[in-house]
Amino acid sequence: MAKAREGINWSDLGVEGLKLRGTATGARLMELPKATSPEKADQLAARLKEVLPPEVTVSRPVKCAEVRISGLDDSVTEADVRAAIARVGGCPEDAVRVGGLRFNPYTLGSICAKCPIPAAKAIGSNKLLIGCTSARVTLLDPRPMRCFRGLGP
Known part of the structure; x- marks a missing residue:
């Protein structure tokens, strides 16, 4: 300090x-x-x-919202989703956290992502173009607060 x-x-x-x-x-x-x-x-x-010296970590926390992006084809990667959210939402790519892609044998793939609230509002109002596919975006409700020990409410 x-x-x-x-x-x-x-x-x-x-x-x-x-x-x-x-x-x-x-x-x-x-x-x-x-x-x-x-x-x-x-x-x-x-x-x-x-x-500060390089061994000191400096971070800038930002309030985030979670979105589910569905209707993805097999060729889409997590990096493609991260880049598309950053492009449309107007935020840096390192502010977007993307989960793993899930593919159901009967439907197309889906993925969950956390991004800053203004970016989530920007992509939540319309479809997201990732590669050549137009994916559906759903804003998810915030998860309830849980105790870190017993995971109780």
Whole structure:
């Protein structure tokens, strides 16, 4: 934290009212006020990556939604789905997490993906063109919160 304090000019970034918390894993969590734009959070994360040594992990969490994409043919790969979601949703490819493709013998394939909420809204309103197929997109309901030990509600 001392390197971050010395290496970053906080007034140039326009960051005021930063909250610092410790997490259960021992990491440090920096929270910007809710009125602050996501661009400032991205700038802060990029600046922290520059200043801190490479063994320090800097991440910028984003709220995500889950979608199911169905009607995929056999030639589609997970990388194709990730690229299509990023292209239509307007988000970077590393922000999209894609599960495994599932093929049923009687229907075409389907896949579940997690992407930022604005990207999920952009692709959820229309069909997604992946390769030469037009896939159906379904927004899934959020999963209920579960206890990490007993998986109870």
